[in-house]
Amino acid sequence: xxxxxxxxxxxxxxxxxxxxxxxEQHMGHxxxxxxxxxxxxxxxxxFVYSYEKLSINESVPSRFSPECPNSSLLNLHLHALQPEDxxxxxxxxxxxxxxxxxxxxxxxxxxx
Amino acid sequence: QQPVQSPxxxxxxxxxxxxxxxxxxxxxxxxxxxxxxxxxxPVFLMILLKGGEQKGHEKISASFNEKKQQSSxxxxxxxxxxxxxxxxxxxxTTSGTYKxxxxxxxxxxxxx
Numbered sequence: 001x002x003x004x005x006x007x008x009x010x011x012x013x014x015x016x017x018x019x020x021x022x023x024e025q026h027m028g029h030x031x032x033x034x035x036x037x038x039x040x041x042x043x044x045x046x047f048v049y050s051y052e053k054l055s056i057n058e059s060v061p062s063r064f065s066p067e068c069p070n071s072s073l074l075n076l077h078l079h080a081l082q083p084e085d086x087x088x089x090x091x092x093x094x095x096x097x098x099x100x101x102x103x104x105x106x107x108x109x110x111x112x
Numbered sequence: 113q114q115p116v117q118s119p120x121x122x123x124x125x126x127x128x129x130x131x132x133x134x135x136x137x138x139x140x141x142x143x144x145x146x147x148x149x150x151x152x153x154p155v156f157l158m159i160l161l162k163g164g165e166q167k168g169h170e171k172i173s174a175s176f177n178e179k180k181q182q183s184s185x186x187x188x189x190x191x192x193x194x195x196x197x198x199x200x201x202x203x204x205t206t207s208g209t210y211k212x213x214x215x216x217x218x219x220x221x222x223x224x
Contacts, residue, residue, distance in 0.1 A: 033212070042114075042199050042214035043154065056211050090153055097203070097210070098142055098161055103153035 006091050006104035014112050015081060021107050023074040023091030032074045033101065034066060035090040043090055049074060081111045113138060113204050115215035123221045124190045132185040132218045134200030143176055143183040144201040146214075147194075154199060158185070190222045 004025045013019050023032065030051050035043035048056035049068040057066075063085075065077040074091055088108055092101040115136040122130055134143060142161045146154035160176035160183055173186045187194055200215040 040217075042217050044214075045212055048211070056209060058211070098159065100144060100156035100159055101154075101201075101212075102156070105153050 004091060004093055004102050004104035006089075006107055008107060009105065010108045010110075012110045012112065013078065013081065015083075017081075018077070018079045020078065021076040021089055021091075021109075023076075023104055024072055025093040025102065025104075026072055027093060027095070027102065028071075029093035029095050029102070030071060031094045031096070032068065033090075033092040033094070034074065034076055035092065036085075037088045037090055037106075047076075078109075081109075083111050085109065086111045113206075114213055115200055115202060117198070117200060117215040117218045119218060120216070121219040121221075123223065124194075125223055126192060127189055128222075130187045130190060130220060132187070132198050132200075132220070134183045134185075134215050136181045136202065136204075138181070138204050140176070140178060140181050140183070140202055142202060143174075145172075145174060145183075145185050146199045146201060147196045148199065149196040157198075187220070190220075192222050192224060195220060195222045 007022045032049045034046040036046055037043040045058050046060045047066040052068045063080050067075040086109055088106045090106045091104040094101045115134050118133045124130055144159050145157040147157055148154040158174050160174055162178055176183045198218045203210040204213050
């Protein structure tokens, strides 16, 4: 199984809402990533988990809160987002430093 | 720090060839290439490693010049399915931590 799944596919939320994005992989990869991608731009790294520990936080605002409950799951908790946070949020996993990343289909987030 | 890709955009007819370049101001240890179709997740194409090792999954080729800190992706006899945005990606070090960064992207459109 070389698939990374993400739910939901689409999410519309108000600025006062709390929601979560979910990512799952069963490839045994120990590195998992969250990216944010705006239209016509490359994906931008947000967080990296390595062996279920947060190893990189790219100065992301605290309204984004990542969580890695186990080696297969990655969550991104959202609270009090701003309209400029509207984007495609991609999750990826990777076996190791010299291996490719496998991406999930993404969650298209709209903040009203 | 972000690798710069050229050209920014290219339009081809089916069967024509294209070269996409990726240039970094930092030392490259490996270069990855991905293709992303509109509204979809990036899909892995190829990894080039320092020392010449190369891993890929499709009938494409690429080069990696460590001294010049550059990589090039060669698309020959292009097909309609090659349309999309191509990104190079690499690890860069910041304060002793490796983080993954994508290049600026090249939009490729293949016409019938």
